[in-house]
Amino acid sequence: MKKIYVFPLFLLTIILLNSCKENVKKEATLPEKSYTVLADSTIINWTAYKTTAKVPVKGQFSEITIENVKKDSTVLGALNGLKFKIPVSSLYTKDTIRDAKLKEFFFGSMKNSSTITGTVHINKENGSTVDISMNGITRALPIAYIVTDNKVTIVGNMELDNWQAKAALEALNVVCKDLHTGDDGISKTWSDVKIEVIAVLKHE
Numbered sequence: 001m002k003k004i005y006v007f008p009l010f011l012l013t014i015i016l017l018n019s020c021k022e023n024v025k026k027e028a029t030l031p032e033k034s035y036t037v038l039a040d041s042t043i044i045n046w047t048a049y050k051t052t053a054k055v056p057v058k059g060q061f062s063e064i065t066i067e068n069v070k071k072d073s074t075v076l077g078a079l080n081g082l083k084f085k086i087p088v089s090s091l092y093t094k095d096t097i098r099d100a101k102l103k104e105f106f107f108g109s110m111k112n113s114s115t116i117t118g119t120v121h122i123n124k125e126n127g128s129t130v131d132i133s134m135n136g137i138t139r140a141l142p143i144a145y146i147v148t149d150n151k152v153t154i155v156g157n158m159e160l161d162n163w164q165a166k167a168a169l170e171a172l173n174v175v176c177k178d179l180h181t182g183d184d185g186i187s188k189t190w191s192d193v194k195i196e197v198i199a200v201l202k203h204e
Contacts, residue, residue, distance in 0.1 A: 033203055034071040035078040035150065039064050041200035044086065049190035051182030057098075061116075063090035075147050075201055080122040085115050105175050109168040111136035130156065135163045141195070154197040161191050 044061040065085045072078040088107045093099055107113040118132045122145075129140040143156040160169060173180055173189040181187040 034073055035075050035201040035203050036071050037078055038200050038202050039066045043198040045196040047194040050180040052184055052186050052188050053182050059093035061086045061090045062092050063087050076122045078201055079120050082120045085117045087115055101175055106168045106172040109171045135165055137163045150201045150203050152199045156195045158193045158195050
């Protein structure tokens, strides 16, 4: 009687073990999904300030080119080391006169004024930065970021003095003197600019 029950039990165990092995093999052969930044869906917002009351002036760069599109198993990995180029001609503030002044007098007073380039460095432990090249100078801009599913929001505060943009600010303030004058009669263009980048990534 014992042999009759032991053999079916042994056979069932072998079948189950083989079934588990097959499932493991099937799962192992599934392709791993990866993230890739979509340049066409990336939004670059900036906020500059005028008058002593620090009135915000908001704008965008509507174009960005990614020079080394990469795939990674994580969102942050896909961003880390990414190189980009922003054409100054894509500057947009919903005011064509203001756009023309910014391009001609602010960026036009700089060296290599046609593009802004940079490299993203994501480091969870020591802080993340973006190396930005503008006016012939490359400086690291400290950033913070928030990851939401396949979207990353990056923020930073750009101090233009670090890119030796004082002359460019003064040139802009001359042509915008009246518009940058507050109730106190003082004309002022601030040297800090808030940057916000919203990057969307493809997951496939």
